Amino acid sequence: MTDRTLPPQSGEGVRGEAQDHMNDGPQEAELSSAACQSCGACCSFSAEWPRFSLESEADIDRIPRALVDDARGRMRCNGNRCGALVGEVEVETSCAIYDRRPDVCRACTPGDDACRLARQHFGIHAPA
Numbered sequence: 001m002t003d004r005t006l007p008p009q010s011g012e013g014v015r016g017e018a019q020d021h022m023n024d025g026p027q028e029a030e031l032s033s034a035a036c037q038s039c040g041a042c043c044s045f046s047a048e049w050p051r052f053s054l055e056s057e058a059d060i061d062r063i064p065r066a067l068v069d070d071a072r073g074r075m076r077c078n079g080n081r082c083g084a085l086v087g088e089v090e091v092e093t094s095c096a097i098y099d100r101r102p103d104v105c106r107a108c109t110p111g112d113d114a115c116r117l118a119r120q121h122f123g124i125h126a127p128a
Contacts, residue, residue: 035110037094038092038093039119039124041089041118041124042114043082043085043095044122046080047080050074050077050102051074052073052074052102052104053103055102055103063097063101064097067084075102082095084097084101089122090124
């Protein structure tokens with residue numbers, strides 16, 4: 001693998017840009033897993049985001065080869081959308097490889113900075 005980069009740090013957006021407004025909007029506790037499964041914004045926001053960072057070669061080998069972009073060290077994307085995302089953003093989504101998803105995907109949790117940035121990009125508000 002080449003170009004293994006770390007996921008955004010706290011206070012940075014999905015692309016690593018400073019995000020002073022990240023404290024605005026929904027909090028992690030406000031977003032349920034049901035809201036997450038009807039969203040999918042984090043998996044459709046940026047082709048640069050689902051980069052492998054801490055995964056071992058064995059972990060990456062568990063992901064179907066058709067979904068791995070070896071040249072870029074990330075999940076294969078269709079535009080900005082991860083190739084493993086199934087469904088329609090903001091309607092119903094799921095991950096085709098949820099149990100084998102990379103660390104960068106496991107690190108994104110409902111309501112965290114990356115989630116809120118992606119939801120904001122799509123104009124998706126927190127559920128009431």
